[in-house]
Amino acid sequence: MTATTTTRVVSPVGQGIRAAALEASVAGAANVLRDAREVVLLAHVQPDADALGSALALGIALHRRGVRVTVSFGATSGGDERVPESLRSLDEYGLLVPAAEVPAAPEVLVACDTADIGRLGSLAGLLDTAGTSILVDHHASNPGFGTVRVLDPTAEATVMLVRRVLAALGEPLDAVVGRCLYAGLATDTVGFRTAGPGAHRLAAELVEAGVEVEPLIRRIVDTHPFTWLQALAGLLADARLEPDAAGGRGLVHTSVPAAVVSAFGQEEVESVVGHLRTAAEADVAAVFKQVGPRRWALSLRGKGTVDLSAVAVALGGGGHHDAAGAVRDGDLTEVRAALRAALTAVTG
Numbered sequence: 001m002t003a004t005t006t007t008r009v010v011s012p013v014g015q016g017i018r019a020a021a022l023e024a025s026v027a028g029a030a031n032v033l034r035d036a037r038e039v040v041l042l043a044h045v046q047p048d049a050d051a052l053g054s055a056l057a058l059g060i061a062l063h064r065r066g067v068r069v070t071v072s073f074g075a076t077s078g079g080d081e082r083v084p085e086s087l088r089s090l091d092e093y094g095l096l097v098p099a100a101e102v103p104a105a106p107e108v109l110v111a112c113d114t115a116d117i118g119r120l121g122s123l124a125g126l127l128d129t130a131g132t133s134i135l136v137d138h139h140a141s142n143p144g145f146g147t148v149r150v151l152d153p154t155a156e157a158t159v160m161l162v163r164r165v166l167a168a169l170g171e172p173l174d175a176v177v178g179r180c181l182y183a184g185l186a187t188d189t190v191g192f193r194t195a196g197p198g199a200h201r202l203a204a205e206l207v208e209a210g211v212e213v214e215p216l217i218r219r220i221v222d223t224h225p226f227t228w229l230q231a232l233a234g235l236l237a238d239a240r241l242e243p244d245a246a247g248g249r250g251l252v253h254t255s256v257p258a259a260v261v262s263a264f265g266q267e268e269v270e271s272v273v274g275h276l277r278t279a280a281e282a283d284v285a286a287v288f289k290q291v292g293p294r295r296w297a298l299s300l301r302g303k304g305t306v307d308l309s310a311v312a313v314a315l316g317g318g319g320h321h322d323a324a325g326a327v328r329d330g331d332l333t334e335v336r337a338a339l340r341a342a343l344t345a346v347t348g
């Protein structure tokens with residue numbers, strides 16, 4: 001697939017049909033949740049603010065309606081089920097529990113921001129045991145799963161779809177639910193850089209509902225232990241630029257050794273790619289995070305010119321056009337080679 005295929009021509013009729021289908025699925029999700037007595041809401045493994053914010057926003061609204069609510073996320077294959085410290089404060093009612101405490105056969109299961117079933121990690125089996133399952137997601141690579149599928153790749157964040165389900169339920173926005181939504185909205189749009197009019201309108205609505213933006217966002221993206229600064233300097237010093245990679249569009253990459261991954265939080269490790277992507281000479285930034293002796297979690301960021309969702313799918317992962325990821329086994333040299341090959345295949 002070449003970069004030119006990303007400019008898709010969609011007829012107004014096609015758009016109308018898609019909008020109507022989405023509206024119907026939002027209404028379908030609200031109908032299931034309106035009558036539910038027990039709901040388990042899951043974020044993806046190693047949850048970010050969009051995944052956990054989506055699950056908590058919906059969970060808090062349902063909890064207030066008297067529903068028995070559990071929010072959680074599965075462990076990775078490497079056993080990681082740490083909760084990002086910066087997101088704990090979103091959990092106003094203590095709904096978040098470890099994966100081991102999630103009911104084994106919930107009446108309703110809601111999967112939030114999960115690009116495929118594997119992203120549910122150790123809790124993926126709940127899809128089979130739940131009475132009804134609802135998917136709420138915005139990943140372009142999502143094949144679709146679950147009984148009710150609120151899936152819209154044009155939404156900038158899953159929280160935008162959660163907002164629609166809340167509206168269909170007749171649930172008002174307040175600062176507590178609003179913080180969960182704002183956290184996902186601000187981070188998935190990279191600080192509103194990729195936000196369209198709808199996302200900006202939702203942000204305004206959330207501020208009107210009482211969300212205090214600066215302390216919320218500072219805690220999530222602008223706060224790191226001092227020792228991280230030295231570690232980051234080392235990772236950036238090890239960065240390499242390959243101008244000929246990605247069909248000449250350029251690749252910049254670095255790797256995060258297991259010792260650094262385990263010494264710091266997700267907030268730190270996930271921030272590295274944001275620094276790499278500022279390199280002018282490369283359209284693609286990649287960070288290889290060592291999550292096992294021979295296992296690497298790959299984060300990819302782009303600048304609109306390379307379909308990284310397709311690259312990630314080719315590597316067994318998924319994601320969005322300009323932000324995607326995958327997990328690969330092998331030594332670092334092999335995994336780097338696999339990325340180069342996938343970039344070449346996609347850029348033609």
Ligand SMILES: [Mn+2]
Binds near residue numbers: 113
């Ligand atoms: Mn998301």
